[in-house]
Amino acid sequence: MSRSEATQPGPARLDIPLDRPGRTVGALRLPWSHDRSAYGQIVIPVIVINGGPGPTVLCTGGVHGDEYEGPIVLGALARELVPEDIKGRLIIMPTANPPAALASRRTSPIDGGNLARLFPGEASGGPTSQIAEGITRLLLPGADYLLDFHSGGGTLDYLPCAFGRLPADKALAARVLDLLVAFGAPVTAVVKRPEAKGTLVATALDLGVVAMATELGGSGGVTRQTVAIAAAGLRRALAHVGVLTDSASGPASASTPTSASTRLLAVGGEHFLRSPGRGLFAPAFMLGDAVAAGDVAGWLSDPERPERTPEPLHYAADGLVICRRVPTLAEPGDVLVHMGEDTTPDALINGS
Numbered sequence: 001m002s003r004s005e006a007t008q009p010g011p012a013r014l015d016i017p018l019d020r021p022g023r024t025v026g027a028l029r030l031p032w033s034h035d036r037s038a039y040g041q042i043v044i045p046v047i048v049i050n051g052g053p054g055p056t057v058l059c060t061g062g063v064h065g066d067e068y069e070g071p072i073v074l075g076a077l078a079r080e081l082v083p084e085d086i087k088g089r090l091i092i093m094p095t096a097n098p099p100a101a102l103a104s105r106r107t108s109p110i111d112g113g114n115l116a117r118l119f120p121g122e123a124s125g126g127p128t129s130q131i132a133e134g135i136t137r138l139l140l141p142g143a144d145y146l147l148d149f150h151s152g153g154g155t156l157d158y159l160p161c162a163f164g165r166l167p168a169d170k171a172l173a174a175r176v177l178d179l180l181v182a183f184g185a186p187v188t189a190v191v192k193r194p195e196a197k198g199t200l201v202a203t204a205l206d207l208g209v210v211a212m213a214t215e216l217g218g219s220g221g222v223t224r225q226t227v228a229i230a231a232a233g234l235r236r237a238l239a240h241v242g243v244l245t246d247s248a249s250g251p252a253s254a255s256t257p258t259s260a261s262t263r264l265l266a267v268g269g270e271h272f273l274r275s276p277g278r279g280l281f282a283p284a285f286m287l288g289d290a291v292a293a294g295d296v297a298g299w300l301s302d303p304e305r306p307e308r309t310p311e312p313l314h315y316a317a318d319g320l321v322i323c324r325r326v327p328t329l330a331e332p333g334d335v336l337v338h339m340g341e342d343t344t345p346d347a348l349i350n351g352s
């Protein structure tokens, strides 16, 4: 997919130029006619900090409305950073899906759309698809890098991860992996299966943008730890790509760390344990546990048949537990736990 054929021009428009020097505050706007506003709009704040020649980094948060580290740390970055602190340009969209964010929901209350499944978006789609189309058409084409902040949301809890996928192009894959590792989260998870369809990162990679996401916690909230990891990772990533410079002054650079160790994991389909039926899942693990194929992951019990012995569920592979389902009641097909297995950069890039 080339940049020009990503999508037909849609109704979204940007009310600021992206090339103005200095700091510019504006919004991506979409028409949204509804019962309380005949000529209404969905207004998505965008802050551009332009420090002159250098790379462009698009930073997005709040693609899912119940994931909060991104909106918090990107809002802070947009407030604190001054153009003199950087080389290049930051395009910051702390809350990419305001209708979902204001409802504390993963999906949009307007049309039920999941913004992270609708990229590159359709001009004739629903409001959520039109948000995706606007980001793809108006923000991605100028970007060299994308940092898309996610967390587990209300239904998942993650060990804080830099979270990525590697494209088939090895040169681009190597740059993506370097960025993921530079972020320096405690865990760097590279997903091989299941394939991502409709994510902002997938669309960005198709366009040749060096793109990564995060999974920084979840359970529908934040902790001091997850916000700190998000903020430090953001600054490390911006330093890695050369936007935050060593000579920068002011609060934005005062705590810029240079590197952090991370544990590199590969994630495949065999690392996901799904519920075989409806029931209450009692885990046998904690996040961060090392587990082996055949170990008991937990037990599924029937709340309506307490006399029945709970069903033990077993892992299909070895790995480190990085994610658990939060709601105890599970339906058939729900992911109850997923792991990752230790790997190396060479194995990920060259498949050795």
Ligand code: ZN
Residues within 6 Å of the ligand: 063, 064, 067, 116, 150, 151, 153
């Ligand atoms: Zn998300």
